[in-house]
Amino acid sequence: MITKQKLVYCRPTLCSGCRICANACAVAHDGVANPRLGRIAIHQNLLERYEFQELCRHCEDAPCIDACMVGCIEEDEGTGIITNDDRCVGCWMCVMVCPYGGMRRDLAKQVAIKCDQCKDLSGPVCVDVCPNGALVYKEREDARVEPFFAGPTVA
Amino acid sequence: MGIGSGTRCEYAIVGNSAAAIGAIESIRKIDRDGGITVVSNERHHVYSRPLIAHYLAGEVQEERMAYRPADFYERYNVETRFGLNVTRIDADGQNLILDDGSTLHYHRLLISTGSKAMRPPLKGTDLEGVGIFQTYDDARQIVSRFATDTKAVVIGAGLIGLRAAYGLQERGAEVSVVELLPRVLSRVLDARGSHLVQSILEKGGIRVLTGRSVAEISGRNGEVRGLILDNGATLECRIVIIATGVVPNVDLVKDTIIKVNRGIPVNQFFQTNVSNIFAAGDVAETFDIPRAGGMVNANWPNAHEQGRYAGLCMAGKMVQYPGSLGMNAVSLYNIPIVSLGIFDPESEGINQVDVKIRANLEQNIYQKLVFRDNRLKGAIFIGDLGYCGAVKDLIQDQSLVGIIKDSILEEKYQLYAFLRKKRQEKVEGKDVEWPETYSSPQRYQKSFNEESWTERERDERPWH
Ligand SMILES: Cc1cc2nc3c(=O)[nH]c(=O)nc-3n(C[C@H](O)[C@H](O)[C@H](O)COP(=O)(O)OP(=O)(O)OC[C@H]3O[C@@H](n4cnc5c(N)ncnc54)[C@H](O)[C@@H]3O)c2cc1C
Numbered sequence: 007m008i009t010k011q012k013l014v015y016c017r018p019t020l021c022s023g024c025r026i027c028a029n030a031c032a033v034a035h036d037g038v039a040n041p042r043l044g045r046i047a048i049h050q051n052l053l054e055r056y057e058f059q060e061l062c063r064h065c066e067d068a069p070c071i072d073a074c075m076v077g078c079i080e081e082d083e084g085t086g087i088i089t090n091d092d093r094c095v096g097c098w099m100c101v102m103v104c105p106y107g108g109m110r111r112d113l114a115k116q117v118a119i120k121c122d123q124c125k126d127l128s129g130p131v132c133v134d135v136c137p138n139g140a141l142v143y144k145e146r147e148d149a150r151v152e153p154f155f156a157g158p159t160v161a
Numbered sequence: 162m163g164i165g166s167g168t169r170c171e172y173a174i175v176g177n178s179a180a181a182i183g184a185i186e187s188i189r190k191i192d193r194d195g196g197i198t199v200v201s202n203e204r205h206h207v208y209s210r211p212l213i214a215h216y217l218a219g220e221v222q223e224e225r226m227a228y229r230p231a232d233f234y235e236r237y238n239v240e241t242r243f244g245l246n247v248t249r250i251d252a253d254g255q256n257l258i259l260d261d262g263s264t265l266h267y268h269r270l271l272i273s274t275g276s277k278a279m280r281p282p283l284k285g286t287d288l289e290g291v292g293i294f295q296t297y298d299d300a301r302q303i304v305s306r307f308a309t310d311t312k313a314v315v316i317g318a319g320l321i322g323l324r325a326a327y328g329l330q331e332r333g334a335e336v337s338v339v340e341l342l343p344r345v346l347s348r349v350l351d352a353r354g355s356h357l358v359q360s361i362l363e364k365g366g367i368r369v370l371t372g373r374s375v376a377e378i379s380g381r382n383g384e385v386r387g388l389i390l391d392n393g394a395t396l397e398c399r400i401v402i403i404a405t406g407v408v409p410n411v412d413l414v415k416d417t418i419i420k421v422n423r424g425i426p427v428n429q430f431f432q433t434n435v436s437n438i439f440a441a442g443d444v445a446e447t448f449d450i451p452r453a454g455g456m457v458n459a460n461w462p463n464a465h466e467q468g469r470y471a472g473l474c475m476a477g478k479m480v481q482y483p484g485s486l487g488m489n490a491v492s493l494y495n496i497p498i499v500s501l502g503i504f505d506p507e508s509e510g511i512n513q514v515d516v517k518i519r520a521n522l523e524q525n526i527y528q529k530l531v532f533r534d535n536r537l538k539g540a541i542f543i544g545d546l547g548y549c550g551a552v553k554d555l556i557q558d559q560s561l562v563g564i565i566k567d568s569i570l571e572e573k574y575q576l577y578a579f580l581r582k583k584r585q586e587k588v589e590g591k592d593v594e595w596p597e598t599y600s601s602p603q604r605y606q607k608s609f610n611e612e613s614w615t616e617r618e619r620d621e622r623p624w625h
Pocket residue numbers: 097099175176177178179180181200201202203210211212213214245246247248273274275276294295296321324410413441442443444459460461462464488489490491
């Protein structure tokens with residue numbers, strides 16, 4: 007599905023797995039530098055030097071919204087940004103249904119956390135801080151036409 | 162029953178829970194004006210049914226029980242008839258008959274009457290302090306009976322029973338669970354998983370009595386005082402919750418022209434055998450993806466999703482439902498438990514399966530994947546959820562996963578590469594052609610063992 011929605015995309019060949027994005031994300035949302043609290047997750051296989059990035063795709067008809075029994079995962083009608091609020095009780099049903107691994111778990115607070123595209127700031131901090139230029143914030147359509155994205159982008 | 166005596170609407174919905182809300186939201190995406198009327202015998206603004214366990218625990222207060230904001234019905238222009246029972250469906254005349262004697266004429270009807278709790282034929286179920294755990298009112302009733310040092314017994318160690326037991330304990334009760342079968346959560350986990358969960362419960366201080374049935378609930382002055390088990394042992398208690406399972410609530414359609422199986426069978430557009438009557442949620446029998454057959458998959462995510470699809474079809478946009486999946490997620494003592502699809506093939510008599518297990522019982526970790534014909538059919542994740550969302554997606558798509566069978570639980574890079582490819586297709590579309598020349602500076606050299614990966618993958622990515 008192609009829409010005009012802006013999303014954070016990753017160019018995996020430029021990602022070194024430094025997790026600066028995840029740390030910055032945790033700082034922006036929770037005030038602590040802890041990559042486990044990053045809404046973007048960088049999994050790394052050190053042996054094979056393989057990095058794998060997971061973050062929310064802000065899906066249309068998102069399965070997390072179906073799954074949230076509290077009703078605290080909501081989609082903004084204007085921007086299409088999906089957010090989770092503090093009513094979350096940590097039932098993990100959203101984690102169970104998200105095909106992109108975009109729902110992360112805050113184990114200390116026992117709540118689900120997810121990317122909100124830093125809607126209260128000027129733009130996603132992960133994109134700002136990535137020293138390798140591996141993250142880009144673009145409209146979905148661009149991903150098809152720009153040669154910039156010629157390398158595989160990642161969900 | 163004259164039609165003139167009642168009101169009429171475009172869309173009538175029976176039940177006011179997950180499936181109903183999903184339907185309202187999607188009908189309004191297509192049809193802004195068609196009158197929607199919701200009838201429910203519960204008086205409450207829509208609340209989250211699973212959350213009653215958290216309410217019982219004292220974790221969630223009254224003002225947070227609402228599943229949708231207070232102005233939901235106004236915003237979606239929905240007429241509500243709460244506190245009323247639908248007693249009969251007149252399918253030929255397209256009327257609902259309510260218990261206040263009024264009728265409601267509809268064009269399209271959604272039956273989302275959900276599940277109903279089974280009540281075993283036991284002596285003493287009418288005593289005060291004995292109840293089921295299905296509605297907000299049930300939960301409030303139990304909370305109102307709470308005194309300090311309350312002793313409580315839950316009959317049935319299914320998901321609802323354990324959630325209730327956990328909630329009671331959080332609120333301060335001393336809880337025992339009595340289960341007829343030899344293990345807990347027998348419809349959610351396999352034997353090994355069950356035993357792990359039982360040990361987690363026992364360590365947490367909940368007494369679990371498996372392989373025991375209740376002979377009688379005893380009381381004094383109309384109030385419950387204890388339980389007598391089949392072996393003659395007695396359990397003293399002031400609260401008894403009966404949670405011996407739920408069945409689809411098909412009372413309304415029994416003896417009508419609407420076909421009933423275990424639930425109400427529906428087609429991929431959620432139509433029953435009467436084409437303007439739809440069913441969704443716990444009451445509907447839909448196509449189960451891993452089992453490739455009809456099945457009632459009663460859980461919240463399915464109910465909302467099914468309501469959403471049913472609403473689209475009711476409003477005339479015939480979107481095909483791909484099928485449902487049995488799934489459960491619950492968290493006990495901060496240990497997450499997820500089960501998906503066919504998690505215990507032996508018990509269903511399904512053979513020729515390939516099972517992968519990763520277990521570390523000291524750390525309360527147990528993970529299991531079930532494959533058949535190189536496709537994922539089911540999974541269990543306890544303690545460590547791993548890539549359970551991706552696994553659920555692979556079960557739902559029934560993708561061929563032969564080459565990553567060993568990589569999923571081990572979380573090897575083959576899994577990453579596989580998921581990356583799959584997600585690219587999903588997000589960018591299958592028809593995207595990636596230009597051959599990609600001339601961005603490669604600042605990080607990555608090594609890769611060419612031998613260990615397939616031709617296909619090697620071609621997809623510029624390895625260096
Ligand atoms: C304690 C508890 C914990 C749960 N925990 C989980 C969980 O963690 N995860 C999960 O996925 N699922 C859980 N569930 C199951 C989940 O609540 C159901 O799958 C979900 O509520 C189904 O929604 P529904 O819309 O199909 O029907 P329901 O929620 O069952 O609602 C049906 C409504 O219809 C009304 N109704 C029925 N007949 C009539 C009639 N004739 N006239 C008028 N009104 C009628 C009923 O009163 C009811 O309000 C739990 C359930 C319980 C009870």
